Amino acid sequence: xxxxxxxxxxxxxxxxxxxxxxxxxxxxxxxxxxxxxxxxxxxxxxxxxxxxxxxxxxxxxxxxxxxxxxxxxxxxxxxxxxxxxxxxxxxxxxxxxxxxxxxxxxxxxxxxxxxxxxxxxxxxxxxxxxxxxxxxxxxxxxxxxxxxxxxxxxxxxxxxxxxxxxxxxxxxxxxxxxxxxxxxxxxxxxxx
Amino acid sequence: xxxxxxxxxxxxxxxxxxxxxxxxxxxxxxxxxxxxxxxxxxxxxxxxxxxxxxxxxxxxxxxxxxxxxxxxxxxxxxxxxxxxxxxxxxxxxxxxxxxxxxxxxxxxxxxxxxx
Numbered sequence: 001x002x003x004x005x006x007x008x009x010x011x012x013x014x015x016x017x018x019x020x021x022x023x024x025x026x027x028x029x030x031x032x033x034x035x036x037x038x039x040x041x042x043x044x045x046x047x048x049x050x051x052x053x054x055x056x057x058x059x060x061x062x063x064x065x066x067x068x069x070x071x072x073x074x075x076x077x078x079x080x081x082x083x084x085x086x087x088x089x090x091x092x093x094x095x096x097x098x099x100x101x102x103x104x105x106x107x108x109x110x111x112x113x114x115x116x117x118x119x120x121x122x123x124x125x126x127x128x129x130x131x132x133x134x135x136x137x138x139x140x141x142x143x144x145x146x147x148x149x150x151x152x153x154x155x156x157x158x159x160x161x162x163x164x165x166x167x168x169x170x171x172x173x174x175x176x177x178x179x180x181x182x183x184x185x186x187x188x189x190x191x192x
Numbered sequence: 193x194x195x196x197x198x199x200x201x202x203x204x205x206x207x208x209x210x211x212x213x214x215x216x217x218x219x220x221x222x223x224x225x226x227x228x229x230x231x232x233x234x235x236x237x238x239x240x241x242x243x244x245x246x247x248x249x250x251x252x253x254x255x256x257x258x259x260x261x262x263x264x265x266x267x268x269x270x271x272x273x274x275x276x277x278x279x280x281x282x283x284x285x286x287x288x289x290x291x292x293x294x295x296x297x298x299x300x301x302x303x304x305x306x307x
Contacts, residue, residue, distance in 0.1 A: 049281040051274070059274035070275075073282055085281040119295030128292045146288040155285045169286050 032104045032154060036086050039152055042095045043088035051083045072168050080159035093125075093149035101147055104154065105129070108143060125149045132161070142166075 040046050051059065056077050063070040077083070090096070108115070108131050117130040126148050133141035139162070144155035 047280065047284065049277050049284075051278055051281065055274055056278065058271060059278040062271040062275040063278075069279070073278060076282070077278065083278065083281050083285075085284050087284055117292045117296060119292050121295065126291060128288055128295065130289070130292050144285060144288045144292075146291065153284060153288055155281075155288060157285065166289070169282065169289050 032107060032156075035100055035103045036154060039088050039096050039100060040086070042090060043152075044091045045089035047085065047087040049083065049085040053081045056080055056083065076165045076168050080157065082156070082158040084156040084158070085154070087153040088151065090150045090152075095150070096152055101145065101152070104145060112140075113143075 040048075060074055060077060063074045065071050065074070088096075112133050112135065114132050114134060115129060116132050117128065119126070119128045121127070126146070128144065128146045131143040131145075132139050133143070138160060140158075140160060142155070142157040142161050144153070146153040146155075
């Protein structure tokens with residue numbers, strides 16, 4: 001009887017440990033907040049935009065359909081669940097380290113994440129990485145990590161993203177357009 | 193002379209008894225006015241009560257309209273702010289995707305691929 005009790009206790013402990021591991025993994029799945037908070041304390045200029053679904057719907061009601069940019073914005077955010085943008089400017093380079101960026105990047109290594117684009121410009125020190133979150137065959141989110149010596153930008157778009165949305169986002173909203181290769185959105189590219 | 197005047201004054205001011213039905217008529221009139229279904233009181237008092245009701249209703253309407261306008265104004269302001277935030281977020285996203293697109297384009301251009 002005691003042996004059965006001991007075995008049950010061990011099974012219980014193993015199940016609890018497995019659950020704890022799963023819960024920890026889930027909690028760490030996507031939480032860049034700690035790193036971003038750390039960077040914001042060092043930044044000289046911070047832009048924080050946090051728009052959840054209800055705020056997006058609310059904002060959508062105020063978009064002017066006659067304005068081309070705003071009409072495009074309404075289309076892009078129609079099914080979005082959230083838009084989170086954090087951009088930091090620093091007075092001098094070296095205010096954030098590669099480890100800080102890696103702390104965020106490491107969270108995008110799960111099977112649902114795919115790095116689509118990694119652009120590095122050694123001359124300008126620019127580095128832009130674009131990640132897609134996939135669920136089956138559908139894109140369910142987009143993350144952009146852009147770094148410059150004195151600037152760090154993190155963009156998290158939560159919700160279904162279509163290639164049309166991507167084309168609408170690239171080179172719109174007052175930014176001159178460079179045609180995005182339709183195929184590049186579907187394959188991993190790296191420019192160094 | 194003075195006696196004659198005195199006599200005339202006494203005659204003029206002598207007590208005169210009211211007609212026999214006077215008391216009954218006064219009591220009947222008073223009873224009629226106290227009945228519940230009696231007609232409303234005469235003009236000045238009735239108008240005073242109505243005016244007060246109208247003033248209270250008007251004040252309530254004005255208060256409701258004012259609070260509605262204030263709420264609408266606040267909502268409009270919050271909406272415009274949310275819209276500005278959204279457009280800023282999309283501009284930042286667009287600018288970074290633009291850099292990525294330029295990088296990919298450079299990588300794909302024939303000049304870049306030449307040895």
